[in-house]
Amino acid sequence: MPRYDPPVSFYFTLSIANPLGMMSVDMEFREIGGIGAELSTEDVRDGGANDTVYRLPTQVNYPNLRCARGLAPIGSTLLPWCFSTFANTGGIFVPMNIVVSLLNRDAMASPYMVWTFYDALPVKWSVSDFNAMNSEVAIEFIEFQYTRLLCVPGVSVPTMT
Numbered sequence: 001m002p003r004y005d006p007p008v009s010f011y012f013t014l015s016i017a018n019p020l021g022m023m024s025v026d027m028e029f030r031e032i033g034g035i036g037a038e039l040s041t042e043d044v045r046d047g048g049a050n051d052t053v054y055r056l057p058t059q060v061n062y063p064n065l066r067c068a069r070g071l072a073p074i075g076s077t078l079l080p081w082c083f084s085t086f087a088n089t090g091g092i093f094v095p096m097n098i099v100v101s102l103l104n105r106d107a108m109a110s111p112y113m114v115w116t117f118y119d120a121l122p123v124k125w126s127v128s129d130f131n132a133m134n135s136e137v138a139i140e141f142i143e144f145q146y147t148r149l150l151c152v153p154g155v156s157v158p159t160m161t
Contacts, residue, residue: 037060085121118150
């Protein structure tokens with residue numbers, strides 16, 4: 001029986017799909033967090049039975065997608081989109097889809113799992129503190145909110161025989 005090896009969390013990509021559907025891959029992220037969903041419920045009591053409470057689903061809530069990377073790599077398509085969103089005073093925003101792929105350890109780097117975040121907009125951007133006493137890389141943090149999340153298993157599951 002083949003042994004199942006869980007995927008490693010350090011081998012991933014982030015892609016952005018513009019409104020025309022063209023993908024731009026950005027692999028310079030050191031960390032991506034906030035992937036998840038939570039179902040809110042409402043308690044409803046049965047008319048004559050005081051001991052029965054039904055918990056009915058009301059809506060799905062998603063945390064912000066949090067990304068961290070070394071400060072502004074040249075050629076990134078992400079920052080111009082972020083800054084144009086933050087500078088927008090006309091109220092016209094351009095949501096995009098973000099695709100995060102957790103990759104297998106194989107030579108072809110096939111996806112193990114793929115998450116698509118629909119209608120994403122950047123809502124926060126910041127840079128780590130600068131400190132001349134430390135020899136650390138300058139990190140930028142970007143957060144996105146989105147309307148819907150789709151999770152799809154990838155092409156293959158890593159196993160060792």
